[in-house]
Amino acid sequence: MERGTIPLETCPGGLDLRATLESGQSYRWRREDGLLYEGVPGGWYHTVLDGNLIRVRQTDRALEWESTTDAVPYLRRLLRLDDDLDAIVGTGPDDPLLCEAYAAHRGLRIVNDPVFACLISFICSAQMRVGRIHGMQTTLADRFGASLDVDGRTYHAFPTPDQLASTSVEELRDCSLGYRAPYVKRTAEMVAGGEAHPAEARGLDYETAREFLTRFVGVGNKVADCVLLFSLGYLEAVPLDTWIRSAIEEYYPECDRDSYRETSRAIRERLGGEYAGYAQTYVFHHLRTAGTAEAGE
DNA sequence: CCGTACCCTAGTTT
DNA sequence: AAAACTAGGGTAC
Numbered sequence: 001m002e003r004g005t006i007p008l009e010t011c012p013g014g015l016d017l018r019a020t021l022e023s024g025q026s027y028r029w030r031r032e033d034g035l036l037y038e039g040v041p042g043g044w045y046h047t048v049l050d051g052n053l054i055r056v057r058q059t060d061r062a063l064e065w066e067s068t069t070d071a072v073p074y075l076r077r078l079l080r081l082d083d084d085l086d087a088i089v090g091t092g093p094d095d096p097l098l099c100e101a102y103a104a105h106r107g108l109r110i111v112n113d114p115v116f117a118c119l120i121s122f123i124c125s126a127q128m129r130v131g132r133i134h135g136m137q138t139t140l141a142d143r144f145g146a147s148l149d150v151d152g153r154t155y156h157a158f159p160t161p162d163q164l165a166s167t168s169v170e171e172l173r174d175c176s177l178g179y180r181a182p183y184v185k186r187t188a189e190m191v192a193g194g195e196a197h198p199a200e201a202r203g204l205d206y207e208t209a210r211e212f213l214t215r216f217v218g219v220g221n222k223v224a225d226c227v228l229l230f231s232l233g234y235l236e237a238v239p240l241d242t243w244i245r246s247a248i249e250e251y252y253p254e255c256d257r258d259s260y261r262e263t264s265r266a267i268r269e270r271l272g273g274e275y276a277g278y279a280q281t282y283v284f285h286h287l288r289t290a291g292t293a294e295a296g297e
Numbered sequence: 298c299c300g301t302a303c304c305c306t307a308g309t310t311t
Numbered sequence: 312a313a314a315a316c317t318a319g320g321g322t323a324c
Binding site: 024122123125126127128129130132133179180183214217218219220221222223226239240241242243244284288 | 318319320321323
Binding site: 127128129131132173176177178179180181258259 | 302
């Protein structure tokens with residue numbers, strides 16, 4: 001195993017690894033102490049990507065890693081370590097809710113996950129809590145993903161489109177996917193069969209890209225926005241989930257429109273346009289963790 | 298654009 | 312204490 005550290009001063013605006021990995025953006029990291037969503041900062045997380053194991057934890061001044069490969073380029077990309085958080089926060093509007101969210105969770109970064117896994121995760125997210133979504137993704141990886149042995153321990157990659165396409169709906173239901181099971185299978189078949197690939201959305205203008213992604217079964221506007229934001233680098237995407245919808249009702253009522261498309265446009269502009277997705281993610285995380293004894297930063 | 302059915306489970310109420 | 316009830320990051324039809 002190779003190992004190393006990434007000094008936090010090379011990550012403009014800092015990093016809050018726990019907030020980044022436990023804010024319902026990514027379901028690809030497993031926390032080794034088993035305290036996902038209830039632990040404290042400082043624990044180790046691991047993921048498998050391109051046949052490699054990557055372990056990370058945050059210390060006082062650095063991101064510490066251990067991997068079967070040079071993890072630095074992977075981490076910079078997966079955790080968007082080059083995003084300048086101070087600059088991004090600076091472009092946002094100066095309103096109380098946003099300032100509070102930014103202040104409380106500074107260092108939270110948007111992730112940049114592998115697109116197929118991201119697509120499947122958010123298909124599974126419908127009407128579901130983050131803890132259970134994570135459990136479903138873990139089960140899918142353990143049962144259908146390639147295994148990787150490192151130092152006597154076995155890890156699992158997220159299943160490929162082929163692997164999920166050749167899994168029966170019954171087997172998927174056994175992973176507690178419920179009515180999402182056929183969605184996952186059909187979407188995997190579309191990708192495996194070459195009918196369409198979510199990566200093809202890359203490069204399209206934002207609304208065209210969102211529309212494109214809704215061709216996958218189980219993908220509506222909200223899930224499409226999640227994939228655009230958390231995997232394809234569309235930092236302006238604002239997924240309109242129930243938390244943001246209630247925030248709109250309470251804090252930005254003038255943005256409430258009749259359709260997803262129009263409300264999306266209004267709140268996107270209200271939250272600063274280009275980086276509106278960053279604002280959304282901070283607000284989402286802030287509202288979700290409100291009242292649960294957040295130490296803040 | 299609108300309404301309803303859909304699956305599962307932890308947590309709460311009866 | 313078992314059994315009903317509720318809600319949780321929506322989407323397909």
